[in-house]
Amino acid sequence: MKNNQNSSNPQTKHVAVIGAGIVGVNCALELQSLGFQVTLIDPEGIGEGCSKGNAGHFATEQVFPLAEVNLLWQFPKLLLDPLGPMALSPRYFVKALPWFWQFMTNMLASKRARNTAALQALNKNAIAYYQPLLRAANAEHLLTCNGSLLVFESSNRQDAVAMLEKYQQAGVAVKLLDREQTLLLEPNLSKKINFALYFTEVAHTANPYEICQVLAAQAKQLGMTFLAAKVSHIHYGDDKINLEFCPQHMAQQSSALSEQSFDHLVIATGAWSQSLLAQLGYKLPIEAERGYSLDLSPTTKDSLTRPVASAERKFIITPMAHGLRLAGTVEFAGLKQKANMKRAHMLYKNALHLLDDIPKLAQKNAAEQAGWLGCRPSLPDSLPVIGRAPNHPNIQFALGHQHLGLTLGAITGKLIGQELTNQRPDIDLQPYSISRFN
Template sequence: MEEKSCFQENRRVQENRRVIVVGAGIVGLCCALDLRRKGFEVTVLDREGVAAGASSGNAGHFATEQVFPLADPTMLPKLPGMLLDPLGPFRIKPAYFHRALPWFMRFLVNMLPSRRKHNGEAIAALNRRSIAATQALVDFCGCPELLVLKGSLLVFETRDKAVMEAEYHKYADAGVAVRLLSGDEVRQLEPSLSPDITGALYFTEVGHTPDPKALCQAVAAKLLALGGKIEQQGVTTLLPGDGLGLVCDSGELLATDKLLIATGAWSKPLAKAAGNTVPLDTERGYHLMLPQQSGLGRPVASFDRKFIITPMTGGTRLAGTVEFGGLEAPMSPERADCLLPHAKALLPQVFNDAGIEQGERWMGFRPSLPDSLPVLGPSGKAGVFFAFGHQHLGLTWAAVTGELISTLMAGDEPELDLGPYSANRFD
């Protein structure tokens, strides 16, 4: 009976059945699955296949505690040093600086109190819906083990209690479910953590997945089981004029009734072809995957060191460094390698003898906009919709994005006002 209820098609869907979703990352897959459940004939296209990018290499953290836009005025004094430090947590490649400058100018504007308040409210609105939507997703896909709801920790090594209390109040005042723990209380939760840790914020209503790629594959498998299609094929551009046509890398032309662009960091040229110029740039995220099991039950981020440790099925993932350098520059291996000394400091018994040669380096591309909000909703071209620009929260927002976008594309009103996420906000 449940499967039948997924295909109660109304007349609007019957008349516009064909949908192409461009992008097989977690956002595109969640949108495609929800569209299929609403009765659309769904084909997903991706140049590299399912979960080939950031959707497999992310930190696996459903980070609903992250309600603050990245454009924070307290960063201003630190920004020059952060950007120029080759091993800092937030860096810009010198050769890319001139190309990133327009993005950073918009980023600075979003530090204004009114903009920051607006953007924070829009982030929180998505966060409030994300865990429930993700829970429903994994239940429907038959993979509940891929969502672990044990919260996360932000640990401190400073002995300045005022710093910890200020951070606690910042999150608590923003409505985040959080507890302030002493160092001993932290080690009761996570005995393998260093005795140098003096306290932590315990975010009690967040979660993680022990295998981000397996989650993508489970969503893809469910889509295929319901009759959807996934093809490894890139899209070059949209055909101009009336009607919806795509030009594929192979030269093949494809027609569709509706189109969803969910190509993450590669969305900018397709968005322009659909009539919208968006200030999308790329944060190059790094991780180091180690075979050792951390013994942790939940993700642990470091306030002082600006990185995160996530327990994974295949070992332990260290992540957290960001680099502006575009889509073409090669990986900077040292930005993954620099995470290991931090892991040794936080988990000395686990990683004391670990070496870089044991790990696997990875770099992926986060699609980032200067206001820290995604682009969700219709484009400037009839029948074309957007779901991209989720920056650090693609995994967190994927399931709720699928619910909202599929509702909109079916001709109904989403439960959340999508105005703050419109592509037109950049006009």
């Protein structure tokens, strides 16, 4: 770590971290470890949003922004199928247009190259940042470094090789496997799979929710406090930040005030960040990429030993403590529309094509019972916002991690800690500044 002289005494500073997902928890743990007095704030509890039902994949291989030119020709087909890998609610179409316009401008070669380099910098050592945290919490068993597979059913070898070379040129550790080699790694995969890319340096967890809980518990042991409340307004001053809370979310906080003062603030509110940043005068073109997951109990021991994603079907299967989790796809329908659990059921139909032995859904409405929806906080350039607010030196942003919230949680916490203590960050934070949208 590269240090400059600290210009503040953390022990005299009170920091509020708004948002208790994996990113906010990592920020809170890092800051509490540095000696700050941290209050973590969330109305839903710790790890109850995207950090609960996600795929559990530490996807450091995902160094390419989502915006690529090839998507332009696929959009009509993708959007016409309501249960396809990508869906756009007709009711939400007009509201989503500005985001899609900015998304398409990021397809330009120069922007795409710049955004790829920024993702590479974050992903390169992202898993290594988790290891000391989990070791300190006696939870190293929650991180399995067993690689992952991207499997191809209908794509030809030429397509698989082209993708292999693309990842290799980006510095990703990956091998091309044929059917026999793939089945040696994962015997329960279908014989219809022709090829696989084997990402050898990625990881997964059998319980992403538990990772959030154990890191939060570690922060609490160090002195962090948790406040179950919803922040309604941020009142900014040069020396203090006052947070005003919604009264209806304070009913069980009898000792809490309707407003509290802090020396520093970290906003880690994911897909719900836009309104809070607007109060501070910042534009944030964020969309909720709604992703679904479906949990299954195993029928055989070790039915999978690592995450398996489908190149054609755009979803992933991860071995979990309870069995298997099917996750993925993208739905643009905003934050308020009711979940469409048919999309969770669709994941099961896709999994039937990838696995030889798969648990049966016990009843017709099983997907309604086992399905889950999480809102990924996605920005048009696929980069998060990390770092100091340009016009508010004692406010930090840690949000917009799209599909990589779990992956980038620990490194984000480290970077926020370095910024807040005036150390030189481990990587240049300029590409992730909110100023790129303002």
